Amino acid sequence: MKGNLIVGQSGGPTAAINATLSGVIRGAKKAKADGYIEKIYGMRNGIEGFLEDRLIDLDSAFADIKDLSLLEATPSAALGSCRKKLPAPVLGDATYEKIFELFKKYDIRYFFYIGGNDSMDTVAKLSVYAKLVNYEIRAIGVPKTIDNDLAATDHTPGFGSAAKFIATTISEILCDTAVYQIPAVTIVEIMGRDAGWLTTAAALPSLNGAGVDYIYLPEAPFSVDSFIEDVKKALARHPNVVIAVSEGIRDKDGNYISASGKKDNFGHVQLTGAGKALEGIVKEKIGCKVRSIEISLLQRCASHIASLTDITESVQTGESAVRFALRGSTGTMICIKRYETENYEVYFEALDVLSIANAVKSVPEEYMNEEKNGVTQACIDYLAPLVLGELPVTYKNGIPEHFTFD
Numbered sequence: 001m002k003g004n005l006i007v008g009q010s011g012g013p014t015a016a017i018n019a020t021l022s023g024v025i026r027g028a029k030k031a032k033a034d035g036y037i038e039k040i041y042g043m044r045n046g047i048e049g050f051l052e053d054r055l056i057d058l059d060s061a062f063a064d065i066k067d068l069s070l071l072e073a074t075p076s077a078a079l080g081s082c083r084k085k086l087p088a089p090v091l092g093d094a095t096y097e098k099i100f101e102l103f104k105k106y107d108i109r110y111f112f113y114i115g116g117n118d119s120m121d122t123v124a125k126l127s128v129y130a131k132l133v134n135y136e137i138r139a140i141g142v143p144k145t146i147d148n149d150l151a152a153t154d155h156t157p158g159f160g161s162a163a164k165f166i167a168t169t170i171s172e173i174l175c176d177t178a179v180y181q182i183p184a185v186t187i188v189e190i191m192g193r194d195a196g197w198l199t200t201a202a203a204l205p206s207l208n209g210a211g212v213d214y215i216y217l218p219e220a221p222f223s224v225d226s227f228i229e230d231v232k233k234a235l236a237r238h239p240n241v242v243i244a245v246s247e248g249i250r251d252k253d254g255n256y257i258s259a260s261g262k263k264d265n266f267g268h269v270q271l272t273g274a275g276k277a278l279e280g281i282v283k284e285k286i287g288c289k290v291r292s293i294e295i296s297l298l299q300r301c302a303s304h305i306a307s308l309t310d311i312t313e314s315v316q317t318g319e320s321a322v323r324f325a326l327r328g329s330t331g332t333m334i335c336i337k338r339y340e341t342e343n344y345e346v347y348f349e350a351l352d353v354l355s356i357a358n359a360v361k362s363v364p365e366e367y368m369n370e371e372k373n374g375v376t377q378a379c380i381d382y383l384a385p386l387v388l389g390e391l392p393v394t395y396k397n398g399i400p401e402h403f404t405f406d
Contacts, residue, residue: 001136002036003109005322007058008043008050009144010115010122011083013076014158015165015303016314017144018403020114021078022068023318024142025058028110032059036326041106047113047122048082051098055106061405072311073391074402075301081115086122089129096129103137110138110325114318116145116156120333120357127331127353138325141333141353142318146300148197151359152351153335157317159197160310160386165302166190167204167387169295170244174210177240184289185231185241185282189275191299192246194218196363198299202244203375204383213241218248219363220372222257227278228285230373235288247274304400308389313346320348344385 007024009017021042031037042061044054056079062068071078087093102108113123123141130137143150146162170188177186190199196217205211213234216222234241250256258274275292282290313336321334332350339345367379394401 001109001138002038004039004041004107005031005037005110005112006041006043006050006055006106006108007079007112007114008046009077009079009081010046010113010119011081011144012116012146013081013301014144014146015075015161015301015306016158016310017114018074018076018078019072019311019314020142020144020157020318022072023315024112024114024321025062025068025318026315027319027322029059029062029065031322031326037110039106041108042079045080046082046084046115046119047086047099048084049080050102051095053102056405067403070394070401070403072315073303073306073393073400074404075303078403078405083118084122085118086125089125089132091132093129096126099126100129100133100135103135108137110140110322112140112142112318112321112325114142114144116143116147117150117358117360119144120150120353123333124331124353124357130330138328138330140321140325140329140350141356142321143333143335146198147192147195149195149360149362150333151356151361152333154338154346155336155386157310157314157336160307160313161302161305162191162198162299163201163204163383164307164310164387165299165305166198166201166295168305169299170202170212170242171205171208171210173293174205174212174242177242181239182289183235183239184291185235185243185286187243187245187275187278187282187290187292188212189245189247189273189292189294191295192218193248194360194362196246196248199244199246200363200367200375200379201383201387203380204387207380207384212244214243214373215375216243216245216249216373217363217368218246218250220368221252222249223251224281226373228281231282231286235286243278245274245278249274303391303402304393306391307387308391309386311391312389317348320350324348324350
């Protein structure tokens, strides 16, 4: 099928989402050379910007293919992002009529959306509506999320780099806190509302001989009483205790430890800080020196310490998306699959996005220890290959150089 291609980015930024964009552009340029694609467009600020007819000519923007290498080393979302949720796909809906009017205006036959769960929801809905109006288009979801919570894929682009940053930061915190003999507790809060994948990365420093005392994930009910007992046991072993917690830890009734009572546009409960909440509990129950550290946004876009494995696979994911679309795939998401071999190796599949959108991949039971306050060797073995390798960083005036659109 001949026509034009459009790609957009959605949801939270990462250190790898631009590498995935680069992969789509690389694949599109090859398809253009082969005569399948004529123009390569980018959406400014995702589907929200597309509805406002804000497009950019990506073929011209990357006339020099070397700029794609700089894009791959640039954090965040170069095209801009959005968090727009589409309504249910029904005939006559004004939003869909506008989207498909623009598809026809620009002869869009290939649609790629790079994002997480909510972005896959967008791809799924557009695919359904395209069938309702009999508009031929190949709509592909291209995964992105540091949370690693997308179903069907072994892991998601962006997760490896965020995990590498977390492991490095935890390692440095362990060095920092080890200098005093004064009893102290340091609680590190890591992103992860419903899935604790990022927090499991706090176990990786143990590969180099040092590790946190405990890791608490949202997949297991959190007990304040058990937590206090754990802290007391750790303080009896050594004076400096370091604990990693997911922002989404919750009690046995499913109540977030740090729930604010407010919700965002997608209906997600807004959280106010699990680390700070636990800091207050330790101060009250134990009375020792205690501090909490919220890594927050820093873990999302730390491209200066990106995983080479992650960036390489992100580019390959984007390229694979174009290849599958050219073969006729639509209404699918590109999934990374791991070969069951001794050496780490992956391949790519395109799977039904309707079965993936809005599902959450949790940390499995076998990755958590019996006490649910740490992770197993199987979890560390899963994580270890994803953080390997370092991306060459280009510096300008002493700081990393990044790509920006004019």
